Every structure is written in C-alpha cells, then in structure tokens.
Amino acid sequence: MTTSLFSTRGADPTTAPAFLAPLEGRDAALDGSALPVVADLRARGRARFAAVGLPTVKNEAWRYTNLRELAKQTIGPVGDSAATPVDRLPTVRRDGAGPRLVFVDGRFRADLSTIQGLPTGVLLTDFASACRDHADLVAAHLGRLASADDRPLVALNSADLTDGVVLRVGAGVAVADPIELVYVTVGREGVTASSHPRALIVLETGARAVLVEHHISQGGAAVLSNHVAEITIGEGATLHHCKVQRENDATFHLSHIAASVATNGVYDNFILTLGARLSRNEVVSALDGRDARTHVSGGYMVRGHQHADISTIIDHAQPNGTSREVYKGVIDDHGRAAFQGKIIVRPHAQKTDGHQLNRALLLSDSAEIDAKPELQIFADDVKCSHGCTVGELDDDALFYLRARGIDKETARGLLIGAFLADVLDEIAETTVRDAFQGCIAGWLEEQR
C-alpha cells in the first residue's frame, strides 16, 4: 500500500541537468537561505532531482502524460519580473478590492498585491517575508506534506525554492472574503523560463477561509510553472480552495497540492482547467483525523493540441471520513485528457464514505481521454463508489435545437454548457461559481 502515485521508477536522470542549470550559483543569494529548513530542502531537492530527472511514461503515475515535449525545451531562469508591467489582474470579486497576492513569473510583487481587509489572526505573506518574520511557521510546515523523495517535480520545486505564499488562519478565525492568489507568467524570448512557487497554507482549529487561485499568461512565451502547495487543515477547520488555470498554449503547468485534514476538518478543492499546452494537476487529500471530509472536483476543457491531466489521491486514514469527487471534462480537436483517481481506505478507516465520478464529453474524432479510477480498500465497513463515462454530444438534441432556429455553434455551446453546469454546483461560494461560469462562457465564446 502506498500513497505515492509517483514512484521514481520510470524517470530519466539525463533530463535533470537542463532543469537544474538555471539554479546554479544562486543559492546563497536566495531568500530564506539562512533558515536551515529551507537550505536543507533545497539541497535535498537538488540531489533528488539530479538522481531521477523527469518522470517518463514508464512510470505508472505518468503513463498518460508524456513530458517528452517539456524535456525538449531550453529551460532558463525567469527574467527580471520585478519590473514587468502587468496589464490585467483577474478577480472573482465584483468590487475588485480585497486581499490578493500577485506573483509574476513566480516572484512576489508587493506593488501589485493588497493585504488588507483581513481579520486579525490571519497571516498572508510572501515566502521571503515569512522566512524572515515567521521562521517557526515555515520550519514547522515546509516539506511536511509534499515529499521531494518520491515525486520528481516536487524535488525540482524544492531545489528552486525561492518564492511563494504563506497563509495562516488562526484558531477560530473565519475569513469571509475570498483570498486571491494571482500567478501571471510572462516568460522570456528564446527560453522556457521556469518558476517553482510554493504555497504553505495552515488553517488552525476551527478556522475558515476561501482561497482562489488564478493562473494566467501575459503574452505567448513558453514557460514552465511548477507549483507545490502544502495545506494543513486543523480540527474542525474548513478551506474552500478554488483554482482556475488558463495560460497560453505554450505553457507547461505542473501542480502538486498535498492536503492533510484533521478531525472534523473539511478540505474542498475545485480546479477549472482551461489553459496551458500541458497541464497536470495533482491533488492529494489525506483524511488524517476522524470524521474529516474532503471534496475534490473540477472541470477540464481541452482543445487544439492541449493536454490536461487531473490526478487525485484521496487517502482515508481515519474512521468516518467522507470524500466526494466529481470531475467533468470537454475535449475538442486533438486535445487529450487524463484522469486518474485513486481512493485509498486504510484498515483503520471504517465507516468511510467515498464517491468518485468522472464524466467526459468528446467533441471531435481526434479528441482522447484516458481515465483510470483506482480503489484500494483495506477496511471492510465502507461505502465506496466510482463512475466514469465518456460520451459525445447528442445529435438528436443538436438537431432539435437547430430545428428551432438556433445555429449549430450556439446549439453546441448550449449543450456543452449544460453538460458542465452541474459540476459548477460543486463550488460552494457563489461569487467563485459565477466567476468560473464566466470563464467557461468565455471559453465557449472563443470556441466559435
């Protein structure tokens, strides 16, 4: 039994030097180097990635997502992102004002960020400031949930640990307003600029928060964004974590989210994938306390030559846990999607209730999806189900709409929107749901 999707069997060490080269000689200058935990994690990440390199399709966890094209890129460091003007910052808020941290090519931009309107007891800051002012918090959580040892890309992220976000919501504190994180990638001409942001998120006992991530590109340059988030949900705490990702068609977006949920805690994750040439969103949610709940869901919309991968692990480690997982995908043109959903129920985790559903709609003959649900159940008194469907647009419905005067593209849009509509209901926050609905409408509009 293993929680690891990502054994390092089937990885290619020869790819490592190209990715590690941009980091050479920067160590001492990097923020947080004075903290042993940071220096140590970087060194371990570097050693580990040097030994394994990028995973290949021979690795079971990477069977459906081939990083060959990434391996061919000329990887370089990011440019001087401190100076890059940013023309557009997305938000789910109508009034535009609220706590928001902005990162350009993975580097924190204080000038574009707002940290106001947060109740006392909330710490929202960038990684460097946290290393300086909250060293204990960083030391307690860095590298605790996301292991550099068995995941090559976490190792790479650790090797280049430079910047990111630290959020702590104190015991009993409820943050009503969504906290937004905006990651803008700009990149550079001639190289694929790589950035490796880290997020440390800690909700203490009874805390509540809504976290919204936006990932966008400015311009058309190819970049590698390799994110790692470590999320600790304390007893009775609830985090709604929503992410929309719509970078340009040259971007490689890799993300690993590792959450641990204590007794009565709730971790709720929704990911809307609309962009990037290649995206892989890994979500590992471990129910480490009794009566904990997790809800991981999302939508993926893939077209052109895009590739989108959703890989989840729900790890029921304690009794009475509940997990609900609902994904819906729409794949057009030569798009490819991969869905891997693993549910583990450990021997001790009796009375677990786990439910997983993945439904995909293929809009073209060359669209493809690989779906792999996987249940590993070691307890006997559990309720677990999974379902997976792959379908096409209903021709009869399409004709019916057209016979009422609705043109073909609008009719297709209505049917695709209808297919996706209920997955948006998985988002508890109305502001977020409306904003994500808008993102989907925009995608459909571009589709015409």
Place this chain on the structure above:
Amino acid sequence: MIEIKNLHAKVDGKDILKGVDLTIRPGEVHAIMGPNGAGKSTLSYVLAGRDGYEVTDGSVTYYGKDLLAMEPEERAAEGVFLAFQYPVEIPGVANTTFLKTAINAIRKHRGEKELDAMQFLKLLREKTKALGMSDEMLKRAVNVGFSGGEKKRNETLQMAVLEPKFAILDETDSGLDIDALKIVAEGVNALRSPERSMLVITHYQRLLDYIVPDYVHVLAAGRVVKSGGKDLALELEKNGYRDFGVDEAA
C-alpha cells in the same frame, strides 16, 4: 407557397420516400394520414433538414427558395417549424433559456430587435397560460421529466412563441388524452391564419375532428396515393388503409 415535387429520400441506404408531390398554399391546412412506416416522419424530417436523410431526387420550393439547400436553423428562421413526434429531452438546458435563444435567433434572422428578458417573459406568460402550462414546466430542463402530454404541449408552446409560416405537426395527437388533445388543438387552431400553412400528420382521424383540414392526403409506401377533402379522413377511419395495399391490424 410550399411545393414538394417528386421527392425521393433514403434513410440508412433504404428508399423511404418514393416520389412525393404536394403543394401547400398560404393559409391552407393539409393533413397527411397513413399507416405506420409509410414515411410520414421521414417526410417531416426531410423538410426540417435532419442529418442522415438523403434526398436522392425531386425538390422542395419554399416561397421561391430551395428549401433543401438550407441548414436546419435557416429553415426554422425562414418560418419552418416541426412539432416532433418524439420531442427530445435536453438535460441541463432550461426550457426558458431554450425558448429565448430560439426566438431571438429567429428575430435576428428576420431583422427584428431581440427581446429583452422582460419582453420575453411577458410573451411567454401569455402563451403558456393559453396552453394551461405551469411556470414550473418552463424552469425545468427541456422536456426532461415531462409526461407525453406535457411534451406535446411544449411543442405547441414553441410553435406559438416562434410563430412559423409553415408548421409541420408530426403525430401531435399521439400520447394525448382527449382533454389534452383539445387544449393542443385549440392552441394550433389559434395559430391558423391566412398567411400560415400547416401540415398535420396523423395516424388517426380523431385529431382532425379538432383541427379540421382543408385537404387530406394518404401517404403509403413513400408516396401520396390519394388526396381529397376532409371527408377522406372519415372514409379512412371506416375502411382503414386496406384500400392502399396495406394490411394493418392497428
């Protein structure tokens, strides 16, 4: 005016329509009767432009235009309306959204201003009331969870809202009890006008007691084998379709 000439059509490689001739002038109501499998629905789908119905010969001229050259949505925008024998269920698309999208698409085509939400709701209220439909039915997804009768009422509602120039009603009576039949027929009759033509397809004479046609045609084995006035329907009711080489138990 709609002129169907020598229309031949194939479905799945099989010849179904074998030379249909029919002329319908503005304001006229024509009934097509015929045994199951005669090709009535096929004719309606060919006129509405459904994929998979291959016209191998003949023509359909619609107010001077080649109807068969148009996309289904163009035909609808030009005023062709097919009330489906089996209305399609569309989960996730609300009935109101569907109707609003449809009417505005058609208005746009006609060069009319699109209706805003208020205007549309007002129009819809009027029409639903006349058909005895509830607001609740409008909020539901198109035809999902509708009874047979509700589906047919929904077809009639769409027709009332879209105000076609040429309405084809394919077995609108099937699955209706007598009360529902009366309501639907009233809805249809309310739409009769000197500019609007109708093609009422039915298997039974019963519907024609309520929607009284100007002409009745018998379609058998892919051709119009007999035409006459409304009395022809009564004759068919009495003698069945035996006279047309069809031995039918129904």
